[in-house]
Amino acid sequence: DAGITQSPRHKVTETGTPVTLRCHQTENHRYMYWYRQDPGHGLRLIHYSYGVKDTDKGEVSDGYSVSRSKTEDFLLTLESATSSQTSVYFCAISQRGRQETQYFGPGTRLLVL
Amino acid sequence: GQNIDQPTEMTATEGAIVQINCTYQTSGFNGLFWYQQHAGEAPTFLSYNVLDGLEEKGRFSSFLSRSKGYSYLLLKELQMKDSASYLCAVREAGSARQLTFGSGTQLTVLP
Numbered sequence: 001d002a003g004i005t006q007s008p009r010h011k012v013t014e015t016g017t018p019v020t021l022r023c024h025q026t027e028n029h030r031y032m033y034w035y036r037q038d039p040g041h042g043l044r045l046i047h048y049s050y051g052v053k054d055t056d057k058g059e060v061s062d063g064y065s066v067s068r069s070k071t072e073d074f075l076l077t078l079e080s081a082t083s084s085q086t087s088v089y090f091c092a093i094s095q096r097g098r099q100e101t102q103y104f105g106p107g108t109r110l111l112v113l
Numbered sequence: 114g115q116n117i118d119q120p121t122e123m124t125a126t127e128g129a130i131v132q133i134n135c136t137y138q139t140s141g142f143n144g145l146f147w148y149q150q151h152a153g154e155a156p157t158f159l160s161y162n163v164l165d166g167l168e169e170k171g172r173f174s175s176f177l178s179r180s181k182g183y184s185y186l187l188l189k190e191l192q193m194k195d196s197a198s199y200l201c202a203v204r205e206a207g208s209a210r211q212l213t214f215g216s217g218t219q220l221t222v223l224p
Contacts, residue, residue, distance in 0.1 A: 031210055042216040058211065090155060100210055104155040
């Protein structure tokens with residue numbers, strides 16, 4: 001299994017508060033991704049990173065920002081959480097190559113009240 | 114953009130064979146992945162197809178037809194632990210390695 005951890009694993013917060021989720025990898029993989037998973041929508045890409053300080057937007061990036069100051073850490077920030085951001089958030093990593101399979105972290109369950 | 118379709122739910126019996134289909138529409142194809150996801154857990158990688166044909170891996174096989182925009186995941190000798198959601202994901206050419214996922218097929222294996 002790829003060495004990926006996410007913290008916190010569970011979080012309850014209130015509307016309007018900032019929230020930061022952390023993804024940490026020990027695989028030295030170049031690419032990192034943040035997804036959210038909601039019933040009926042499957043996994044949707046929020047942001048991804050293709051190197052330190054190199055990030056780009058995914059399909060559902062509004063209301064989210066990311067930062068990657070080190071290869072091993074990719075942070076997802078909700079500047080002002082809304083109830084629509086209640087979801088399960090997964091981080092994934094992949095390495096450059098022919099297949100570039102994405103491997104997923106354990107997920108963070110976020111509830112915004 | 115891409116459109117990926119797979120059945121929402123399927124039911125099968127322990128020991129049987131089940132085929133989960135996935136159809137996709139994309140302007141440029143660069144690989145198809147299948148993942149398994151048990152309830153409350155992360156998706157785990159099952160298989161990858163980029164060329165037409167069948168890839169076999171133990172009890173699981175995955176097939177791809179690029180001309181038809183079609184793939185299937187075949188599970189043989191079903192076990193209770195195979196009850197899970199199966200996700201089809203497509204990588205589009207030139208998409209900076211982004212994957213687009215289908216909504217998943219929830220498979221229930223009955224005794």
